[in-house]
Amino acid sequence: MNPARRSLVAGLGELAEYRELLFYLAWRDIKVRYKQAVLGVAWIVIQPVVSIAIFSFLFGRLLKVPTGDVPYPVFAYAALLPWNYFAGALTRGSGSLVGSAGLFTKVYFPRLVIPLSAILGGLVDLGISFLVLIGLMLIYGITPSLLILTLPAFIVLASLTALGFSLWLSALNVRYRDVGHLVPFFVQIWMYATPVVYGTDLIPDRFRPLLALNPMTTVTEGFRWALVGGAPPGSTTSFALVGGSLGLVVIVLWTGLVYFRRTEQTFADVV
Amino acid sequence: MSNVAVEVRDLGKLYRIGRKKSADTLRDAVAAAARGRARRDQEEAERTLWALRDVSFEVQEGEVLGVLGKNGAGKSTLFKILARVTEPTEGQVTVYGRMGSLLEVGTGFHPELTGRENVFLNGVILGMKRRDIERKFDEIVAFSGVERFIDTPVKRYSSGMYARLAFAVASSVEPDVLLVDEVLSVGDAEFQKRCFERMHALSSSGKTVLFISHSMPAVRALCSRAILLAEGRVVDEGSAEEVVARYLRADFEPSSEGTIAPSAPRVGTGEVLLRRAQVLDRLGKPVSRLLLGQPVSILLAFEVRQPIEDAILEAGISTTDGVRVTTSFSNDGGRAPDVLRPGSYEARLDIEPGLLPRSYTLDVGAHHVNRGLTMDFVQGVLSLEVLNESETSGDRHLPNPTRGFVRPSGMWQRPTRVGDSPTEGGR
Numbered sequence: 001m002n003p004a005r006r007s008l009v010a011g012l013g014e015l016a017e018y019r020e021l022l023f024y025l026a027w028r029d030i031k032v033r034y035k036q037a038v039l040g041v042a043w044i045v046i047q048p049v050v051s052i053a054i055f056s057f058l059f060g061r062l063l064k065v066p067t068g069d070v071p072y073p074v075f076a077y078a079a080l081l082p083w084n085y086f087a088g089a090l091t092r093g094s095g096s097l098v099g100s101a102g103l104f105t106k107v108y109f110p111r112l113v114i115p116l117s118a119i120l121g122g123l124v125d126l127g128i129s130f131l132v133l134i135g136l137m138l139i140y141g142i143t144p145s146l147l148i149l150t151l152p153a154f155i156v157l158a159s160l161t162a163l164g165f166s167l168w169l170s171a172l173n174v175r176y177r178d179v180g181h182l183v184p185f186f187v188q189i190w191m192y193a194t195p196v197v198y199g200t201d202l203i204p205d206r207f208r209p210l211l212a213l214n215p216m217t218t219v220t221e222g223f224r225w226a227l228v229g230g231a232p233p234g235s236t237t238s239f240a241l242v243g244g245s246l247g248l249v250v251i252v253l254w255t256g257l258v259y260f261r262r263t264e265q266t267f268a269d270v271v
Numbered sequence: 272m273s274n275v276a277v278e279v280r281d282l283g284k285l286y287r288i289g290r291k292k293s294a295d296t297l298r299d300a301v302a303a304a305a306r307g308r309a310r311r312d313q314e315e316a317e318r319t320l321w322a323l324r325d326v327s328f329e330v331q332e333g334e335v336l337g338v339l340g341k342n343g344a345g346k347s348t349l350f351k352i353l354a355r356v357t358e359p360t361e362g363q364v365t366v367y368g369r370m371g372s373l374l375e376v377g378t379g380f381h382p383e384l385t386g387r388e389n390v391f392l393n394g395v396i397l398g399m400k401r402r403d404i405e406r407k408f409d410e411i412v413a414f415s416g417v418e419r420f421i422d423t424p425v426k427r428y429s430s431g432m433y434a435r436l437a438f439a440v441a442s443s444v445e446p447d448v449l450l451v452d453e454v455l456s457v458g459d460a461e462f463q464k465r466c467f468e469r470m471h472a473l474s475s476s477g478k479t480v481l482f483i484s485h486s487m488p489a490v491r492a493l494c495s496r497a498i499l500l501a502e503g504r505v506v507d508e509g510s511a512e513e514v515v516a517r518y519l520r521a522d523f524e525p526s527s528e529g530t531i532a533p534s535a536p537r538v539g540t541g542e543v544l545l546r547r548a549q550v551l552d553r554l555g556k557p558v559s560r561l562l563l564g565q566p567v568s569i570l571l572a573f574e575v576r577q578p579i580e581d582a583i584l585e586a587g588i589s590t591t592d593g594v595r596v597t598t599s600f601s602n603d604g605g606r607a608p609d610v611l612r613p614g615s616y617e618a619r620l621d622i623e624p625g626l627l628p629r630s631y632t633l634d635v636g637a638h639h640v641n642r643g644l645t646m647d648f649v650q651g652v653l654s655l656e657v658l659n660e661s662e663t664s665g666d667r668h669l670p671n672p673t674r675g676f677v678r679p680s681g682m683w684q685r686p687t688r689v690g691d692s693p694t695e696g697g698r
Contacts, residue, residue: 028392032381032383032384107354107356107379109398
């Protein structure tokens with residue numbers, strides 16, 4: 001309990017002891033989210049179906065965004081799927097500490113459990129939205145290749161990106177509530193800076209390096225590549241830039257962890 | 272023989288106070304960064320408060336330690352640090368063994384979830400393993416007495432059921448050191464009884480308990496030792512009995528002039544507001560130490576807010592443990608109750624309390640005589656100490672708690688010799 005005696009490694013070791021708490025908190029979030037909604041889990045399906053309909057009309061029909069030979073709805077949904085997971089995880093993760101003030105001002109457990117459980121809870125939604133994707137692919141008669149086995153890697157990348165930013169934003173949010181107002185804008189801007197409703201082809205060459213440095217580009221392009229074919233992530237820009245984006249994730253994750261651990265001692269006092 | 276269970280060394284906790292929340296927006300942070308460093312440091316000093324400072328103590332294994340102190344003395348901060356909810360600014364705490372707390376019963380309970388779901392969730396939050404909860408589940412539910420509703424969302428529970436279930440979970444945790452804040456004892460009498468039983472059971476099985484309470488009888492009954500906190504420091508430490516006595520004295524210390532704050536804990540309808548109570552000596556000087564057998568006047572200042580037809584005043588003297596020793600009502604001896612119009616009043620009682628040397632407190636009140644309704648009553652407005660000295664030298668009495676409280680008036684007569692000793696004649 002000596003403040004000087006906390007190391008990052010020891011903290012992570014402690015986290016392992018609290019894995020049951022991690023799962024229970026994630027389970028609670030999911031359970032509570034759908035318990036009182038009459039349509040319950042159906043919302044996970046309804047929401048993307050509506051967005052797909054809008055996007056297909058707007059970007060597919062009116063703006064005729066080029067999608068190769070893939071039908072626009074499948075093209076868009078293959079990217080929207082990981083994006084929605086990421087956006088949800090980031091939003092919940094950023095607000096997680098402030099939302100659980102009632103818990104951590106009363107009982108001790110490693111505070112990292114809170115943003116982690118918020119992100120973990122999103123995985124269930126992600127799983128269910130895959131059902132919509134399967135439906136779409138059946139409708140359009142698309143059979144995925146063995147590349148589908150690479151999907152977990154992209155899910156991990158999206159999760160780590162969400163976690164890195166959530167660590168920073170949740171801890172900042174404890175002190176500065178402005179963060180809570182900023183996150184939705186941040187997420188919205190980020191979505192349009194990521195090839196979700198469009199493909200990389202649409203972007204002029206000189207902007208592509210920027211696009212490639214966005215780790216979520218790797219995720220959405222990766223999903224498309226694994227599910228409906230097309231160019232692997234990085235092939236339209238450079239693999240070095242994709243590596244750079246992974247490096248960015250590592251940096252955000254590491255500094256986020258350091259900042260989180262350094263400020264967590266005062267969470268209970270300032271929240 | 273005994274081992275240390277909790278060791279607290281030079282503990283300090285600095286809090287920022289004042290404009291904390293509003294000063295903590297991004298804009299203020301930017302503005303503060305723009306100002307000079309010296310200025311910032313100065314502002315900092317003005318807005319901080321040591322909630323705890325230089326606190327050191329040890330708790331032995333199996334001991335039940337009472338933690339006493341007025342509101343704001345630092346008790347809760349101490350417990351938060353012990354429970355690891357917040358970090359100390361300086362100093363160290365070492366807890367040997369597993370720490371559990373009954374600080375916050377029902378933490379993490381979610382209204383939408385069923386009793387069963389909440390038992391697991393809450394148990395895991397309190398640090399239990401799922402296997403342990405499964406093992407104890409039936410016991411927890413039986414103890415809570417909500418079997419029939421265990422699969423109902425807890426938002427449909429009565430507050431009593433909710434509290435019982437929450438307490439059942441909290442008390443199924445098996446810590447080596449348990450923190451108990453009396454907040455939990457606000458439930459009904461049955462609930463309080465359970466809490467106390469639980470503490471008894473734990474301490475008799477060798478567990479260590481730290482207990483925050485304002486209830487002196489509870490502290491005396493449950494605790495072996497106690498510490499007294501005042502303004503963030505330990506001002507007394509010792510047997511529960513001693514510290515309780517000290518606390519009760521300290522509680523009333525500043526009111527030697529007897530002013531009763533409007534915010535003082537009082538009961539009554541509020542038709543009368545007691546303002547001030549004083550004990551005056553023969554010269555009219557306020558005193559808090561009385562000589563043995565000294566006649567005094569008790570002066571009571573109060574405000575009448577509504578016309579009252581049947582007012583009586585009360586002055587009572589209690590021991591520092593709250594046992595009422597004697598009471599004087601203004602209608603004693605058949606005097607008629609007072610008819611009072613709104614306004615400020617002073618009333619005076621001339622009395623020779625007739626008490627043995629000891630520490631006492633003064634309680635004052637105003638009541639309706641007809642319905643027995645209390646208009647205002649304040650306990651312990653003043654502390655009084657009856658000294659072991661009288662005005663006439665030679666009148667002394669040994670202070671000894673086993674010798675009672677009351678010093679009856681009257682005098683022993685000299686023994687008169689009424690005959691020969693029977694042993695003398697038998698020799």
